[in-house]
Amino acid sequence: MISPLDKLIKSLKKFPGVGEKTATRYAFFILNANQSDIDELVRTIEIVKRNLRLCSRCFHLTDDDLCNVCRNDRREGSRLCVVETPLDLLAxxxxxxxxxVYHVLHGLMSPLDGIGAEEIRLNELIDRVRKENVQEVILALNPTVEGEATASFIRDQLKQTKAIVSRIAYGIPVGGSLEFSDPLTLSRALEHRTKI
Amino acid sequence: MISPLDKLIKSLKKFPGVGEKTATRYAFFILNANQSDIDELVRTIEIVKRNLRLCSRCFHLTDDDLCNVCRNDRREGSRLCVVETPLDLLAxxxxxxxxxVYHVLHGLMSPLDGIGAEEIRLNELIDRVRKENVQEVILALNPTVEGEATASFIRDQLKQTKAIVSRIAYGIPVGGSLEFSDPLTLSRALEHRTKI
Known part of the structure; x- marks a missing residue:
């Protein structure tokens, strides 16, 4: 086989969910693509790797000191949504x-894996809520054991502040079907039923 | 959103079969990957785009005048396998x-799309068979209308030479099941049954 192409396939196989076949397809796509498209791709990869850092206030990704959301003065600073990752923020x-506005934890508490409050941006969250006069903290964390543990911890830590702590609703997804819902989701959906 | 990351996602969405979600996953993978892995990826992309060209003899990809196969003097030059793409050659x-040795056509004849013998490396194939004293030409083309048309054309063109023209067998894939085979494949498999 052709060694540079081989190397490229090897590099592309490191991408999440990409095996030999997909990596080969991507490599041939790169080989046959317009030079200008590939120049653009390479330039953007380099900019992303060089310039992106974390917002000094909410720890979202940014190419400046503050992120787009924190720079936008039309956003209500009194409501703060807590997410695990920048991807969750985008969702x-x-x-x-x-x-x-947001606060990105960059992880969830997981005592079994040795991840406590210090390993993620939890203390920064508590500080912000106190200093920034936050009225409501909305937890948008995944409904996993780690998500629940982190949510409880945040609720306990914020008890002495005047902020209301809420959590996004769990239930049947819009467009989903009862038949294929798992029992836990369905029991949560029943428990948190709303009057219509 | 963060504009360089946005741009990267847009670039990655051009990859075959990649939509918004996969592109976003790849972009975050690139963002979080080791700097050295990404440097390696970028360097390899640049080498592939700059150095890869077609072998002057068989039109496979190479970073030299001749490809690995053509350079290897242990390969039998008297048997020539005809494929559509470098990916087929690798398969x-x-x-x-x-x-x-191989001959890569870089396409198949398709009169409806205006692709005739001149648009692909067909004349070069006929010339090679005459000049290189080829004994057998094995057609490993996809079993599509275009593949069949190209195979017939090659067989007709090579009638005046002494080369035997053969074609790879069609049939039930190894590990496949009769139950799920399409009728055409099954009829070909019956037609070309071999004595055991």
């Missing part, structure tokens, strides 16, 4: 339902 | 069953 942004 | 190589 909430896409819903278009939230006009407050 | 045949992986079978480990072929010790001859």
């Amino acid at each position: 909430v942004e896409k819903s278009g339902q939230f006009n407050g | 045949v190589e992986k079978s480990g069953q072929f010790n001859g």
Whole structure:
């Protein structure tokens, strides 16, 4: 085989969920693509690796000191949504339902894996809530054991502040079907039923 | 959103079969990967784009004048396997069953799309068979209308030479099941049954 192409396939196989076949397809795509498209790709990769860092306030990704959300003075600073990762933040942004600011934890508490409050951006969250006069803290964490543990910890830590702590609703996904819902989701959906 | 990351996602969405979600996963992978892994990836992309060209004899990809197969003097030059793309060549190589040389057409004849013998490396194939004293031409083309048309054309063109023209067998894939085979494959498999 052709050694540079071999090397490229090897590099592409490190991408998440990419095996030999997909990596080969991608490598041939790169080989046959316009030179200008590939130049653009390479330049963007380099910019992302060189310039992106964490927002000094909410720890979202940014190429400046503050991120887009924190720089935007139309966002309500009194409502703060807590997420695990920048990807989760983007998912909430896409819903278009939230006009407050964020706090990215970059992880969840997991005592078994040795991840406590110090390993993630939890102390920074508690500090922010105190200093920034936050009225409501909305937890948008995944409904896993780690997510629940982190949510309880945050609730306990914020008891002495005046902030209301809430959590996004668990239930049947829109467009989902009862038949294929797992029992736990269904029991949560029943428990948190709302009057119509 | 963060504009360089946005741009990267846009670039990655051009990859075959990659949508918004996969592109976002890849972009975050790149963001979080080791700097050295990404440097290696970028360097390899640049080498592939700059140095890879077609072998002057068989039109496989190479970073030299001749490809690995053509440079290898242990390969039998008298047996020539005709494939559509370099990817097909790699698939045949992986079978480990072929010790001859190749000819990559870079396409198949398709009169409806205006692709005739001149648009692909067909004339070069006919010339090679005449000049290189080829004994057998094995057609490893996809069993599509275009593959069949190209195979017939090659067989007709090579009638005046002494080369035997053969075609790889169609049939039930190893590990496949009769139940799920399409009728055409099954009828070909019956037609080309072999005595045991």
